[in-house]
Amino acid sequence: MSVKTPGFSLRATPIGTLYRGGEGMWTWVLHRITGVSVFFFLFVHVLDTALVRVSPAAYDEIIATYKTPIVNLLEVGLVGAVLFHAFNGVRIILIDFWSKGPRYQRQMTWVIAAIWLLVMIPGIYFMMIHTIDALFGSTS
Amino acid sequence: MSTSVFAPRSGSRNKQRSNFELYGWLFMRVSGIILIFLVLGHLFIMNILDGGVQRINFAFVAGRWSSPFWQIWDLSMLWLALLHGGNGMRTIINDYAERDQTRFWLKMLLYVSTAFIIGLGTLVIFTFDASIG
């Protein structure tokens, strides 16, 4: 969105605001999208787990879908969404309660991005080991 | 272009003040901190540790829920995640649904469905029977 105001120009990230433009705005957008996605998944997940009250076969059948390559990939996306939401949640809490939080909010964005990558890289590997093996499988 | 802004703390909406939104705001932060341990622990155990999702089946669930520790873990996670997520969804509905009617009915749908899922999950944890096979 470009705002033209005669007389002075607006910086891409105005000073003194947390949510207008830049990292502050995009982390807010992502926090919202990941929160909603995880909430809807949670509904589905409680419903599929409820099948343990129906029969072991019904439960094992639904859980088998989680083991297929496509759903496995979706699960990786879900874990990525939860991790972002959790780490950024800590950032929000620090902005609210730590006296220096607002001043360091931008640096904290890059810290959580780095932690996210550090956790996701081995995470993706361990979550997909079986799928990769099944698809391109060496038999060893 | 001039816009008029109402003086703060005036107008009918502020006549009966309540601290509900303050407690909601605080609850998001407190539940968030607890959920870090419950949810990330859950994801690690279920998706990564020891073969991840490939080893999950009815027997695996039966083994876990034979211990009160995991029953309490899952019960707390269920309630906190749905109340936290439900309250977050309430904020989002308030932000985007502009017509009073739409906002009211969307929130009713949210409350009823969230209560149903919390109730169902709680029932499943309390009445789980490993011998139904």
Ligand code: HEM
């Ligand atoms: C894992 C730990 C979690 C942490 C640390 C966390 C933290 C937070 C925080 C601090 C907020 C901001 C509230 C505000 O701005 O007033 C929030 C919002 C939200 N959270 Fe979480 N949360 C976590 C897990 C979850 C889970 C499991 C769900 C889904 C069931 C969820 C759904 C939401 C939603 C829908 C919002 C509202 C977003 C918005 O208003 O833009 N969160 N979370």
